[in-house]
Amino acid sequence: MATRLNPVDVVLVGFGWTASIIAQELTDEGLQVLALERGVDRATVPDFSTTHIQDELRYAVRGGLFQAPVRETLSFRNTRDQTALPMRHLGSFRPGAGVGGAGVHWNGQTWRFLPDDFVLRSHTEERYGADFIAPDITIQDWGVSYDDLEPYYDRFEYLCGVSGTAGNVGGSLRQEGNPFEGARRRDYPLPPLERSAGSLMFDKAARELGYHPFPAPAANTSRPYKNPLGVQMGQCTYCGFCEWFGCGNNSKASPQSTILPVLLKKDNFSYRSGCDVMRVKLDNTGKKAKGVLYRDLEGREYEQPAQLVILCAFAHHNVHLLLLSGIGRPYDPVSGTGVTGRNYAYQITSSVEAFVDELINPYMGAGALGQAIDEFNTDNFDHGPEGFIGGGYIALWTTGGRPITQHHLPKDAPKWGAGWKKAMSENYLKSVSVATHGSVVSHRGAYLDLDPSYKDAYGNPLLRLTFDFHDNDYRMSEFLTGKAEGIAKAMKPRSINVNKRKKPYSIVPYQTTHNTGGAIMGDDPRTSVVNRYLQSWDVPNVFVVGACNFPQNAGYNPTGTVGALAFWAADAIRKMYLKNPGPLIQT
Amino acid sequence: MAAAAVHAQGTEFTNVQRGRYLAQAGDCISCHTVKGGKPFAGGYPVETPFGTIFSSNITPDVVTGIGNWSRDDFYRAMHEGRRKDGQYLYPACPYPWFTKMPREDVDALKSYLDTLEPVRAMAPENELIWPLGWRRLVAGWNLLFFDQGEYVHREDKPDVWNRGAYLVEGPGHCAACHTPKNMFGASDRDKAMQGGDAGEAWYAPSLTASERDGLGTWSVNDIVQYLKTGANEDTASTGPMTEVVMNSTQHLSNADLIAMATYLKDIPAHKPEEVKDIDEQVMARGKGLYIDQCMGCHMADGKGQKGAFPPLADSPPIRASQPQTLIQVVLAGDFMADPPELPTGLAMPGFAWKLSDQQVADVLTYVRNTWGNRAPPVDADQVAEVRTALHEHGPRYKRLISQSVH
Numbered sequence: 001m002a003t004r005l006n007p008v009d010v011v012l013v014g015f016g017w018t019a020s021i022i023a024q025e026l027t028d029e030g031l032q033v034l035a036l037e038r039g040v041d042r043a044t045v046p047d048f049s050t051t052h053i054q055d056e057l058r059y060a061v062r063g064g065l066f067q068a069p070v071r072e073t074l075s076f077r078n079t080r081d082q083t084a085l086p087m088r089h090l091g092s093f094r095p096g097a098g099v100g101g102a103g104v105h106w107n108g109q110t111w112r113f114l115p116d117d118f119v120l121r122s123h124t125e126e127r128y129g130a131d132f133i134a135p136d137i138t139i140q141d142w143g144v145s146y147d148d149l150e151p152y153y154d155r156f157e158y159l160c161g162v163s164g165t166a167g168n169v170g171g172s173l174r175q176e177g178n179p180f181e182g183a184r185r186r187d188y189p190l191p192p193l194e195r196s197a198g199s200l201m202f203d204k205a206a207r208e209l210g211y212h213p214f215p216a217p218a219a220n221t222s223r224p225y226k227n228p229l230g231v232q233m234g235q236c237t238y239c240g241f242c243e244w245f246g247c248g249n250n251s252k253a254s255p256q257s258t259i260l261p262v263l264l265k266k267d268n269f270s271y272r273s274g275c276d277v278m279r280v281k282l283d284n285t286g287k288k289a290k291g292v293l294y295r296d297l298e299g300r301e302y303e304q305p306a307q308l309v310i311l312c313a314f315a316h317h318n319v320h321l322l323l324l325s326g327i328g329r330p331y332d333p334v335s336g337t338g339v340t341g342r343n344y345a346y347q348i349t350s351s352v353e354a355f356v357d358e359l360i361n362p363y364m365g366a367g368a369l370g371q372a373i374d375e376f377n378t379d380n381f382d383h384g385p386e387g388f389i390g391g392g393y394i395a396l397w398t399t400g401g402r403p404i405t406q407h408h409l410p411k412d413a414p415k416w417g418a419g420w421k422k423a424m425s426e427n428y429l430k431s432v433s434v435a436t437h438g439s440v441v442s443h444r445g446a447y448l449d450l451d452p453s454y455k456d457a458y459g460n461p462l463l464r465l466t467f468d469f470h471d472n473d474y475r476m477s478e479f480l481t482g483k484a485e486g487i488a489k490a491m492k493p494r495s496i497n498v499n500k501r502k503k504p505y506s507i508v509p510y511q512t513t514h515n516t517g518g519a520i521m522g523d524d525p526r527t528s529v530v531n532r533y534l535q536s537w538d539v540p541n542v543f544v545v546g547a548c549n550f551p552q553n554a555g556y557n558p559t560g561t562v563g564a565l566a567f568w569a570a571d572a573i574r575k576m577y578l579k580n581p582g583p584l585i586q587t
Numbered sequence: 588m589a590a591a592a593v594h595a596q597g598t599e600f601t602n603v604q605r606g607r608y609l610a611q612a613g614d615c616i617s618c619h620t621v622k623g624g625k626p627f628a629g630g631y632p633v634e635t636p637f638g639t640i641f642s643s644n645i646t647p648d649v650v651t652g653i654g655n656w657s658r659d660d661f662y663r664a665m666h667e668g669r670r671k672d673g674q675y676l677y678p679a680c681p682y683p684w685f686t687k688m689p690r691e692d693v694d695a696l697k698s699y700l701d702t703l704e705p706v707r708a709m710a711p712e713n714e715l716i717w718p719l720g721w722r723r724l725v726a727g728w729n730l731l732f733f734d735q736g737e738y739v740h741r742e743d744k745p746d747v748w749n750r751g752a753y754l755v756e757g758p759g760h761c762a763a764c765h766t767p768k769n770m771f772g773a774s775d776r777d778k779a780m781q782g783g784d785a786g787e788a789w790y791a792p793s794l795t796a797s798e799r800d801g802l803g804t805w806s807v808n809d810i811v812q813y814l815k816t817g818a819n820e821d822t823a824s825t826g827p828m829t830e831v832v833m834n835s836t837q838h839l840s841n842a843d844l845i846a847m848a849t850y851l852k853d854i855p856a857h858k859p860e861e862v863k864d865i866d867e868q869v870m871a872r873g874k875g876l877y878i879d880q881c882m883g884c885h886m887a888d889g890k891g892q893k894g895a896f897p898p899l900a901d902s903p904p905i906r907a908s909q910p911q912t913l914i915q916v917v918l919a920g921d922f923m924a925d926p927p928e929l930p931t932g933l934a935m936p937g938f939a940w941k942l943s944d945q946q947v948a949d950v951l952t953y954v955r956n957t958w959g960n961r962a963p964p965v966d967a968d969q970v971a972e973v974r975t976a977l978h979e980h981g982p983r984y985k986r987l988i989s990q991s992v993h
Contacts, residue, residue, distance in 0.1 A: 045920060049936030050883055224892040232931040234895040237883040249883060250895065250933060261931045 002293055002301040008034040011292055011306035013277045013321065014313035016101020017559065018545045018566040020255035020263060021159075022310055024229070025570035027269045029578065034304065035271040036294055038072070038313075039097030042104060044256050048246025050239075056402045060244040065105045066090055067097040067314070071276075074316055074463040075451045078504045080333060084464045086454050092506070093513040094244070095314040099273060100255045102314065102513060103559075107243040107367030107399060108219035108252050110162045111556035112153050112564075114378045115146035115182045120552060123379060124389055133389065136444040137470060138336075138343055139552045143523040143532035146182045149564045152571070154185055156563030157217075160253030161225035161233050164188040164217035178214045180374040193222045193236065196398035197360045198432040199371040205490035211373040216395055217560070218368030219253035229262045240400025242367025252367060275302075278458055280309050280325040280542060289542045295458060307581075308541050308573070311519075312566075315548035319448045319518035320463040327539050328519075328529045331447050333466070339529045341449045343442035343517040344465065345553040348392075348473045350481040350501050352434045353408040354493035359429050362401030370397035376483055377555045378439070388475045392438035392555030394484045401428070408433060411497050434488045436480040437512075439555035443470045448518045468505045477501045514558050516550035523585075531585040533572035534565065540583045545569050599698065606699025609692055612843070613685070613758035614835035617827075618642045628652070628706035633679045634786050634980075635772060638715035640679040648705035661697040662690060667735060668725070675725035677713070678733070678772065684760035687738040687753065732773035751850030754843060759835075764791035764827070781857045782908055788976035789826050789915060792907040796856035799961065800906045803856055810848035811841065817924025822904045823897040825916050829924045837926040859908055862963055865956050869964065873953020876946055880938065881954075889958040895933060900958030910951055910965045914973040917947050919982040939977070944970040 010026055012019040015037035023033045042048075042065075058064045067073075067090070075084035096102030116123045119141045124133055133139065166187045167177025192215035195203070199215070206213040220236040227233065236251040250257045263269055274297040281290045281303060291305035311318040319341055322328055328340035372395035374380060383389065400406055408431035413423035451464035469477075481500050488496050522528025525537040534549055536542040545566050547558045554561075576584055610616070619642045621630035629644035647654035653661065653671075660671040668682040669675060676682060685693075718724065729735075738753045755761050764785040766774040774783075782793035782800070793801040802810065809819045814836035817824040824832050836844065878887075881899075885891050889900035899905050905913065915921070918939040925932030938947070944967040955962035 045922070045934035045936050049920075051880075051936045051938060051941060224895045226894060230928075230930050232895050232929070232933060234884060234933070235892050239883065248936065250931075261925060265925075265930065 002303040004303045004305065007291070007305035007307075008032045009306065010034070010308045010310060011036065011304050013292060013309070013311045014038070014101060014317070015099050015255070015271050015273075016096065016312065016314075017103040017255060017563060019101075019310070019312035020103075020259045021156075021563065021566040022312065022545065022570045022573075023269055024259050024263050025567070025574060027263065027266045029574050030268065032268045033270075034306070035269075035312075036275040036277055036292070036304065037099050037271060037273045038276050039067075039099065039273060041273045042099045042246070042256065044246065044248060044250060048104070048248045048256075050248035053245050053248050054239060054241045056241075056404050059105075060402065060405055063090055063094065063244070065096055065098060065244065065246065067095040071457060072317070073456075074320075074465050075454050076465045076467070076507045078466070078468040079445060080466055084451055084454075084466070086462060087507055091508040092511045093515055094510070095316065095513060099260075099271070100246070103254045104246045104256065105244050106252075106559060107557075108160075109368040109370075109557040110157065110160060110217045110219045110253075110560040110563075112181060112184070113146070113554045113556055113561050114180065114380070116379045117554045118142040118145050118149075120378075120389070127379065128384060132383075134470075134472065137389070137472060138442045138444055139389065140343075140442075140520075140522060140527060142551055143521050143528070144568070149561070149568060150182065150185065152564040152567035153560060155567045156560060158189050159227050159229070159258050159563070160219040161190055161221045161227055161258075162188050162217050162219050162253075163190040163193050163215075163222035165192050165215050167214060176214060178372075178374050179212050180377065180380045188217060190222045190225055193218055193220060193366055193369045194238070195371065196365065196369055197358060198362070198396050198398045199369065201356070201358065201432065201491050202371045202396035202434065202487065205487050206371070206373050208490055209486060211375050211487075213371050213373050216368055216370040216372045216397075218366065219559075220366040220368050221251045221253075227258055229259065231258055231261050233257055236366050238364045238366050238369070240363050240365040240402065243399060276458070277313075277321065278324065278460060280311075280321060280327060280539075282325065282327070282539065286326065287539060289539050308543070308577075311542070311544045312546065315515045315518060315546055316448070316463055316465075318544050318546055318548045322519055322529065322544065323448070323450050323463070324460055327536055327542060330449060333444060333447055336444055337526075339520075339525075339527065341447045341518050342527075342529075343520050343551055344446045344448050344467060345440045345442045345516045345550065346467065346469070346505070347440050347512045347514045347553050347555075348438040348469055348477045348501050349511050350436045350438075350477050350484070351499045352481065352484045352488040353431060353497040353499065354434065354488040354491050355408070355410055355427055355431050355495045356491060356493045357430065360398075360432055361429060362398060362406065362431075365398040365400040367399050368397075369399065370395045373487075376480055386475070386479055388472045388479070389441055390439035390473065390476050390555060392436050392476075392480050394434060394436050394480065394487060396432055396434050407431070408497070410495050432491075434484045436477065436484050437555055437557070438473065438477050438480050440473050440553040441470050442517055442552040446470075446517075469501070469503070474501065474503055514547065514553065516547045516553045516558065519544045519548040520551045521549040522551060525587050531583075533576070533584045534569040535572070535577070535584050537583075537587065541581065543569055543573065602695045602698045603702055605692075606695035606697065608838070609688075609696045609758055610699055611835050611838040612754060613696075613760065614831055615645065617830050617834050619645050625704070625706045625708065627700070627703055628708040630708060630710045635679055637719050637772065638713065640677050640713045640715070641710040642680075643710055644706065644708050645700055646703045646706045646708075647701050648707050651707050651709045652705060653700065654705055656697075658694050658697050662693045665693045665696075666737075668729060668733065675722045675729070677722070677725060678728065681760040681763050683733050683774075684757055684763065686733075686735050687757035689737050692758075728771060728773070732771065747846045747849050748853065750843065751846035751848070754847050755850050759847065761794065765794050778857070780851075780854050785827050785912075787980045788911050788973045790907060790909040790911040791828070792904055792912070793857065793859075794851055795854045796852065797859055798856070798903070799859045800903050800908055801856060802851055802854075802903070804903060807845060807848040807852060810851060811844040814839070814844050814847065815841075816926055816929040818897065818929060820893070821898065822902055823923045825912055825921050829922065832924040833926065837924070860963065862956075862961050865952060865964055869949055869952050870956065872946075873949040873951070874957075876942070876950040877953055880942070880950065884935070889954070899954050899960075901960065905955055906960050906962040908963065910955070910963075910969060911973055913951050913955075914947060914965065914970050915977065917942070917951065918970070918974060919977055921982075937982070939974065944968075944974065
């Protein structure tokens with residue numbers, strides 16, 4: 001029997017980026033807010049201290065900051081005719097656990113999606129005709145526009161102290177910025193990071209080919225920065241330990257370095273770590289949430305009553321909770337009906353390694369230190385002759401030169417022994433990688449549901465992922481990789497390795513943690529789980545926030561958009577929902 | 588009749604507010620609260636060279652606190668250092684400073700303390716070396732070192748100076764830490780505010796006008812900003828001073844902080860000791876350690892990062908005549924004050940686990956003698972002593988009292 005706890009106004013499931021933003025906003029409204037985090041408590045000091053965080057074995061290889069599959073995992077198969085098996089080691093993606101969530105161990109690549117991304121289906125149909133979209137591709141419009149989200153992108157960028165060069169301020173294009181981006185109201189809060197040797201090389205090669213390279217937007221501070229909450233960040237030291245690591249210098253934006261110093265002092269906010277939320281508890285009408293059920297680390301069960309339940313966990317976990325709680329009709333891939341679990345998407349990446357004569361000094365890096373081009377993203381080029389939808393950016397990142405996992409060797413280099421060592425010493429300081437970061441369409445056969453055989457530690461069915469990239473995406477990635485190869489060759493390297501994405505999708509090698517969909521937003525309750533304000537169509541006092549809202553995945557890292565959506569939903573709750581609790585969109 | 592009652596309540600409310608303010612000015616809560624304990628309920632161990640004295644319960648509990656003390660009793664304690672039962676207080680309680688408080692301020696303070704939640708809590712027995720357990724001996728100490736009497740206004744000084752002098756020398760009792768003590772634990776008046784022992788191997792630096800290690804280079808505004816937020820462009824507070832900022836000075840009015848700064852700026856400079864040239868090998872070792880361990884935040888030029896990490900270059904607190912506080916911060920790390928104006932509470936990690944005594948000594952000697960700094964070298968034995976003290980007392984910030992108690 002669950003112990004019933006004292007009610008709160010708002011319970012947040014998870015305590016990463018979205019929960020921190022929403023908690024900050026709703027506590028300003030005077031509400032009593034509680035966040036339940038499955039992982040451990042974490043603070044910059046002592047947990048990310050510069051005295052020990054640069055430990056590649058502990059954090060990058062052994063995954064010190066990630067979700068532990070022994071406690072929470074999912075099962076996986078490529079297609080419906082296969083039997084899914086549980087993922088027992090993290091591979092293709094690495095969700096975070098602990099206070100700050102994946103916001104602790106991300107790189108800080110903080111993009112805005114393009115205006116066309118939010119209306120992908122209607123835009124594609126308009127430009128190329130409805131037949132251009134294959135019948136099993138289920139891409140759809142978001143229900144919000146770029147212009148709707150622009151003020152919220154701005155808030156997230158100023159919260160984080162993003163370093164970058166604007167390309168389009170209020171419609172006026174800026175040299176050195178991204179000429180394709182949507183209009184922004186003002187410049188980034190900080191100038192771009194210092195360019196690396198690799199960035200300069202990429203810049204030169206891309207310009208020679210007629211592209212418009214620009215410094216990628218980085219939530220790594222190029223200067224000391226005080227954000228609008230009054231929280232002070234230090235300046236990035238280019239230590240090269242961003243991704244998989246917490247930042248000890250308060251330079252990479254994370255909940256800890258931007259919000260928590262203010263939020264944690266509020267009397268109307270509290271959080272508990274080590275809490276596995278297992279259900280949203282509904283009343284007997286099924287139309288109203290009464291709170292959540294969770295277990296602590298000793299397995300004791302608690303009921304936390306709340307007026308408002310907001311799911312702020314990782315994409316998979318939000319969808320898992322909705323399925324376990326019976327919120328939204330589960331998606332059925334046979335009939336194509338139902339919504340919860342529908343339109344799962346991922347991202348497709350590839351790279352071209354280049355071995356050059358110049359000294360690169362890769363160890364001086366930052367998570368989002370890179371030079372990029374956007375010529376081949378979304379609909380920035382004519383897709384007509386190519387016959388696929390989507391695209392991505394091409395970038396040269398200098399994220400670091402960590403010895404175990406961040407080195408490049410020519411394909412003919414020996415795999416071990418003296419020859420390997422020789423090749424390593426010849427190439428460690430003289431190699432770069434041109435990366436592509438591609439969009440992925442949602443399609444009928446890519447979805448999340450409950451596994452019929454495998455159960456988690458609490459006896460709940462595991463979440464099951466059924467996924468392969470659509471042929472559309474393999475073709476798109478092939479195209480993008482070709483363009484990356486062109487840039488790599490323009491650097492006049494000694495040799496290159498072209499690393500294409502091969503069929504089928506494998507969950508084993510790391511690719512990206514950018515999982516999306518399953519609880520998508522939209523205008524139609526028949527094809528979306530939440531409305532444009534991220535409110536459940538079926539249970540209006542439940543909101544679901546995160547990359548699980550994306551109807552399909554864009555060719556950019558998602559955190560900028562996730563942050564903007566969190567501010568957007570918080571604003572809707574503050575300005576609309578609290579005045580008149582109930583559905584914000586009538587059906 | 589009714590109107591009179593209302594009037595009386597109004598007076599009492601004002602009095603309580605004033606008392607609360609004076610309790611903050613005197614930082615009573617820091618010593619009268621044990622870690623994890625109820626505010627003002629005492630039991631906090633004050634370490635002295637003569638043993639441990641546990642602070643008393645000053646909540647209005649009638650059995651274990653001061654609930655059955657009259658205003659006269661309380662005034663006698665503050666003014667003469669005598670308890671209600673007539674026994675002597677040990678001068679670990681700063682009555683040599685509180686004696687300067689006028690009767691109305693002491694009464695206001697008592698009015699405030701009477702509004703606290705009574706907590707039944709008995710402090711442990713003091714652990715003092717023989718024969719100091721015999722309180723009558725304090726009479727002799729008082730005869731030698733205690734000047735009883737309220738603050739006397741100096742007609743030759745402006746009002747703002749006088750207000751500052753009263754706050755610093757009276758309730759603020761700054762000299763309790765910032766003035767060196769003699770062998771009897773009394774402040775050495777000939778060396779007033781030249782820097783002293785703040786207990787548990789912390790050193791409170793000089794507050795004289797010395798440009799090398801005092802306040803000579805700070806403006807009134809620099810001092811005010813420091814007391815208000817725990818940081819200014821020159822430095823950030825550490826250890827016990829962070830406790831003072833959070834529990835006391837951040838709550839004071841700007842006018843009072845300006846008054847305190849005005850008075851402090853008027854304390855004549857003392858002459859710091861001569862520093863001999865530092866061994867080049869020590870400087871070279873220290874520089875290497877600085878580049879490896881410190882440069883990321885404090886930068887290659889030692890100037891830190893404006894608003895974030897304090898500068899070490901050309902910094903009086905870095906040049907303090909005694910290095911214990913610097914050693915503490917390097918070994919255990921420290922959190923900055925985080926008042927509402929400066930909420931971040933940036934922190935430095937501890938290096939105790941990765942740097943040897945000699946390495947800590949070398950890097951501090953280097954920092955204290957480069958970028959315009961000049962200060963006596965640090966030796967490994969000093970680091971070893973602080974390391975031992977840290978093992979005994981734990982890192983200071985762990986005992987910071989949450990601001991939510993205010």
